[in-house]
Amino acid sequence: MSPSQSTPLDSYAMACRQLDDAAAHLDIDPGLLERLRLTEREVTVNFPVKMDDGTLKMFTGYRVQHNDVRGPFKGGLRYHPDTDLGEVRALAMWMTWKAAVVNIPFGGAKGSVQCNPKKMSRGEVERLTRRFTWSIASIIGPERDIPAPDVYTGPQEMAWIMDTYSMIKGQTTPGVVTGKPLELGGSLGRFEATGRGVVIAAARAARHLGRELENMTVAIQGSGNVGGVAARYFERAGAKVVAMSDSGGGVYNPQGVSSAKALACKNQYSCLLGREVAAEDISNEELLELKVDLLAPCAMEGVLTEANAAKVRAGLVVEGANGPTTPEADAILADKGVLVVPDILANAGGVTVSYFEWVQNLQNLLWSEEQIGQRLEEIMGKAMDEVLAIAGEKKVSLRTAAMILGVNRVAEATKLRGIYP
Numbered sequence: 001m002s003p004s005q006s007t008p009l010d011s012y013a014m015a016c017r018q019l020d021d022a023a024a025h026l027d028i029d030p031g032l033l034e035r036l037r038l039t040e041r042e043v044t045v046n047f048p049v050k051m052d053d054g055t056l057k058m059f060t061g062y063r064v065q066h067n068d069v070r071g072p073f074k075g076g077l078r079y080h081p082d083t084d085l086g087e088v089r090a091l092a093m094w095m096t097w098k099a100a101v102v103n104i105p106f107g108g109a110k111g112s113v114q115c116n117p118k119k120m121s122r123g124e125v126e127r128l129t130r131r132f133t134w135s136i137a138s139i140i141g142p143e144r145d146i147p148a149p150d151v152y153t154g155p156q157e158m159a160w161i162m163d164t165y166s167m168i169k170g171q172t173t174p175g176v177v178t179g180k181p182l183e184l185g186g187s188l189g190r191f192e193a194t195g196r197g198v199v200i201a202a203a204r205a206a207r208h209l210g211r212e213l214e215n216m217t218v219a220i221q222g223s224g225n226v227g228g229v230a231a232r233y234f235e236r237a238g239a240k241v242v243a244m245s246d247s248g249g250g251v252y253n254p255q256g257v258s259s260a261k262a263l264a265c266k267n268q269y270s271c272l273l274g275r276e277v278a279a280e281d282i283s284n285e286e287l288l289e290l291k292v293d294l295l296a297p298c299a300m301e302g303v304l305t306e307a308n309a310a311k312v313r314a315g316l317v318v319e320g321a322n323g324p325t326t327p328e329a330d331a332i333l334a335d336k337g338v339l340v341v342p343d344i345l346a347n348a349g350g351v352t353v354s355y356f357e358w359v360q361n362l363q364n365l366l367w368s369e370e371q372i373g374q375r376l377e378e379i380m381g382k383a384m385d386e387v388l389a390i391a392g393e394k395k396v397s398l399r400t401a402a403m404i405l406g407v408n409r410v411a412e413a414t415k416l417r418g419i420y421p
């Protein structure tokens with residue numbers, strides 16, 4: 001497998017390009033660089049699910065394990081009709097660097113199933129989740145590879161994974177997944193962790209620009225786990241959320257959009273409606289080009305591209321989503337003087353509190369919400385400081401600086417371990 005063989009959706013090529021940009025600042029042996037570029041294991045499974053109407057339907061799922069040199073593989077599980085192996089490879093690689101940037105002893109992995117859960121019943125999603133878990137059970141486990149929620153999966157899917165895995169093993173094994181419901185060993189603060197971390201990163205970045213979040217205007221793409229929670233925390237920090245969106249489009253009001261109302265609307269109608277939240281309806285494309293202080297893409301990858309980056313009017317972009325900015329867009333934004341806080345730093349709150357959840361599961365401990373919040377602030381704050389220092393010293397973007405920090409940690413750990421057998 002090489003970057004040139006990656007799929008037309010160029011997430012993996014994009015991830016490799018970011019790796020090369022960082023490697024240019026590091027003294028890495030070419031063989032080692034090749035090792036870091038390649039994934040360690042890629043599993044594709046085709047599996048049957050009995051649908052509600054009695055028919056049998058085949059689904060395809062992936063689990064890609066990029067690197068476990070610093071600790072067990074770790075990464076989310078996505079349910080999406082457009083997912084493919086190239087996307088999952090990239091997402092797995094980004095997980096490796098992300099865990100290293102926040103200095104947490106995990107490697108990187110990712111999984112996905114090609115499906116549209118919005119068009120499936122709860123029973124169908126449960127059967128799909130359980131059969132997929134069964135199909136990959138031999139390569140996951142609390143000391144091996146620990147999935148977590150990602151796009152269109154959440155605590156309920158994690159509960160089914162935990163239950164299926166526990167049944168296979170003959171013993172209750174909460175540590176096999178993170179992002180579980182609290183009743184099953186989930187951690188306080190895990191649901192909020194990624195969105196909360198986005199706001200911690202945004203606050204530090206704003207301060208770096210000589211500003212505070214208070215009164216800053218914010219546009220958020222995506223109002224799921226990451227975007228929805230980030231909106232609440234931005235409001236708590238005194239920022240004014242003026243636009244939010246989901247896959248169907250967005251809403252905008254320069255005087256502010258109440259995140260509580262927007263999320264209630266989404267709950268009731270499964271979409272955002274301007275008339276319900278006293279705002280104007282806008283498209284996702286328009287949201288990205290709004291005149292705001294801060295733009296937080298919190299949905300899918302590849303939304304800021306060569307085609308629209310020049311039209312971004314925000315001075316600060318904080319990436320809640322993984323891979324929302326292509327390398328071409330990165331260059332355009334840098335030229336315009338837009339500060340981009342990269343995904344592997346900005347959304348690392350999720351993996352950080354996942355680590356807390358895993359540690360609590362392995363030790364049968366329960367930490368308080370206060371402990372979790374405090375440790376999250378410390379870890380995210382330290383990573384932000386380290387990345388800002390590298391960016392200043394080497395005169396590189398925050399993305400390249402974060403990659404330098406993460407890749408170097410993985411490279412050093414790899415050298416120390418050596419090759420066996």
Ligand SMILES: NC(=O)c1ccc[n+]([C@@H]2O[C@H](COP(=O)([O-])OP(=O)(O)OC[C@H]3O[C@@H](n4cnc5c(N)ncnc54)[C@H](O)[C@@H]3O)[C@@H](O)[C@H]2O)c1
Pocket residue numbers: 149150151152153194221222223224225226227245246247248284298299300301320321322323347348350351
């Ligand atoms: N959940 C986590 O802990 C976590 C951690 C780190 C990074 N991420 C990343 O954050 C992003 C969002 O994940 P999530 O967990 O919030 O998922 P989610 O399923 O909870 O929410 C996804 C949101 O994106 C919207 N969306 C989907 N397709 C869209 C499109 N084409 N245009 C605009 N909006 C669209 C959906 O309507 C929804 O509001 C993904 O890139 C994911 O990999 C998630």
